[in-house]
Amino acid sequence: MYTPDLAPIAGSLLWSSLVALLPLVTIFVTLGALRWKAHWAGLAAVVVAALVAIAAYGMPIHLVGLSATQGFAFGLFPIMWIVVNAIWLYELTVRSGRFDDLRLVIDAISDDPRVQAIIIAFCFGGLLEALAGFGAPVAITGVMLMAVGFTAMRAASVVLIANTAPVAFGAIAIPIITAGNLTGIDYQHIGAIVGRQAPFLALFVPLFLVLLVDGKRGVKQLWPLALTVGGAFAVAQFVSSNWLSVELTDIVASLAGLAAAVLMLQVWKPQGGQDALAKMQAEREHESADPVTPDGASGGGVATAQRISVALTPARVFLALFPYLLVVAIFSVAKLWRPLSDWLSTTDVKIPWPGLDGNISTAAGELSTSTVYGFQWLSSPGTMLLIAGIVVALVYKMSAADMVGVYRETLVKLRFAILTVGFVLALAYVMNQSGQTITIGAWIAGTGAAFAFFSPILGWLGTAVTGSDTSANALFATLQQAAAEKAGLDPALLVAANTSGGVVGKMISPQNLTIAATAVGLVGRESDIFRKVIWWSLGMLAAVCLLVGLQSTVLSWMVPTL
Template structure:
């Protein structure tokens, strides 16, 4: 039996949309007003969504619970799998002591606070967002800056603001993957559209950060360094997102901007060293001298991650791995059991691609890195167990948020809201980033926001006759601006910066900047929808270029053999050089 989604169950579109908004408002109320923990808020929202789907929309109870189960399963794999693997990789670096070398190396590059903020809060934070995400970048970079004697409020506030432009490509591109899954648009197309929006902010962000620290006049003193940092990041983010995919823009742009600025500082120095007025006259800076081998060994987990992820993203490799390591099945009782208002059956196919998943690539990188950083596999297993304990509640939160997303999409709730928003007509592109901003503010995650609203963005854009990739990408881009004021992000940053109890001050610090950047994005998306249509990627040619060119190259197993040889040579060189230096 096929159940058809009603789009106007109360025969009044405004009234139906108001009822449809209730589950979303429950999330807002639980997190903002009642200050409920994330996983509890999502579970409450799921319960309310089921209630409305069954009683108001007439969705069969069986379909409602199957939809919840499908969302939870997709939340666990591939999303939770990639989060677990990424945090495991980072924890290995911390447990082995290699992260201390990374921290000292970056801090010793320059004593100028303006340049340190660009290196750590902006570039290194983006790199961490690309590998781990989900709050880790702000926590780590804020702790680093406070450890370098930054003012605590400034340190945490700057890290929150800096952690905007990389969020859309965070955790090896998982927000884009979710947007693709929910909206039905190819993830490469979304990656390209986001990659033609955020680089504009990326170039501007370092200057924005420095002006917040020391004012316009003092910022001009380091303008050459600001331009090197922003332009290198923006250009690398653009090229990676447009020609490689959504998995590596943060990693490549973060590392690239760090290298570019470090090299530039070898030949250029600011005329004056700027520090906070409240600092002590004598500044304690890191003097440790590490050998090149020690520095490379410390960075090795992230270098290995970059190499493996890049290989895993090649279509021939994906095809080869899926041939031998993928289970695919139609979700029982749910597949093709629901039709939209046009009568189109909604497929629910679950792909368990356990070999080609990005999370598997990250996990493999972590396994290879364990002996390189000086740990045993027994110690690595203990770190993995600790990682699972650490992520217990985030895993529940992610699964429940995806369950919520699936039930509101399958029941037709998002379609109802979309139809009402479509009545705004040509103004809707202006509000598209606001939806993403609101979603991240509520959930604390661009991934969760995309799960909630990209279907709505797609349907509404189709209703008003503009390219849906513009509004779906706007959801991703708008979401990054909501990250700096999300209650969850504020809580993480306050804990890392020793500001527990002062969350309201931190919130006030970031709020106006969030509104300002959001307004800029709204105007930019409006322009993309109507006046700069040439910037929108064409889906068919893009798919043809990215698939045919790579598939006509080497077969997948050859790429994997080359990867294994590169890793073996890399690890052998580190080990041999380290032994010589020890001797």
């Protein structure tokens, strides 16, 4: 039985934490400074984590290897299972020719790329996050932005930053429900507090997207629309999480944001749309003429489509939107209709990882449950996307040979992404099960009353490593609770802060960087995307830290009581 030692280096949490941080330093330096390809950066980080686990923590070599294999398996299924099927669904629409019609449908709402970024990445991406999560919103909205003329790098940056506001309540509020189950705190109470933190980010995210797309000029011309959509999303998120339904919060908020955008565009037209369009077209032509994608890189990105005038009949509009309407319908029924969701959960298979289960305990001395692998063969969002893809292919009258051929091509395109995500999850499992992650968390938690300010950093760190706010809560929710009680702070506030901090860590997660790069055709350039979004992540993290720090003191009236 292996039991992690929280302070294996000279009995010091500080020195032990500095050693435990080495795998994270490795992946951030190799990606951000050395610009390695993501799969090599991930592999290097796994090797460093394994060495730290063996040399510093005394974890038996065979348990280190088994932890890595369990993590790698989790990276393949369900994570890459979701991404592969999301990209396959998109490739089917391209092969059928219907994806060009989608661009025309979006243009009919607005041909302004700044508006399209808000509608596609923020509103529609938020809806996909609410229903699916796990990278599907980034993959799908990334290729949609490419289709309407965005450059690959700009599309990747936009979708990663847009995929912040809805993350806390994503996949029917799974991160918050997980935190509630682990801490024993009513998850609706946690959700109500998150609903008084996350909306402050949501309010400004559309404005950030406009700044990314068209700089200061765009902000000056589109701030009324951006703040209206962000405000509608934020208010709906606050109201739903506190008085309607924590589980349905992102669905309500995304639809409110979309409705606000459509209604405002009926009475107000932004200036400068054609200038922004011309700028985007010039960027795409430069990107096509001077590609800098590494050898062997490929992804889901589409070529720049010529803007042509074609009559959009009701049938063409329906068929263009059909794949996305179908995805929303399938996920809504599977997640929201309780009899079906309950039945789907009964099909999940729990697999005790051979040689690992029963041989690892937590730092508290309790038998670890993280050694049980959940095989969600039917309830996984990836399986639902596969079903949607089959239905779409049948409706588009594609042959079985075409479907299989496109799937094979998709797997080839994603081969490096599959490796990357596998390595990143292997890294997360080795760090978690050896005790490295909890050592870092315990060190940060030892800051006393000031911990309220630092608490979101744990959520940010957990999500950056695992790519999942749910996993970050699984790692740190109970630690946040214990540290709060020790420091005389509100445990529910800090558990909520873990969730809110996690949402801004997702954009720099190697897993999500890989998904974005794959979707837009920049496999191998994850390091460049990382350098584009890291400062956004750190800036938003600082804002969340400040807000939580104030909520623990002078703004305590903002926090509801049980």
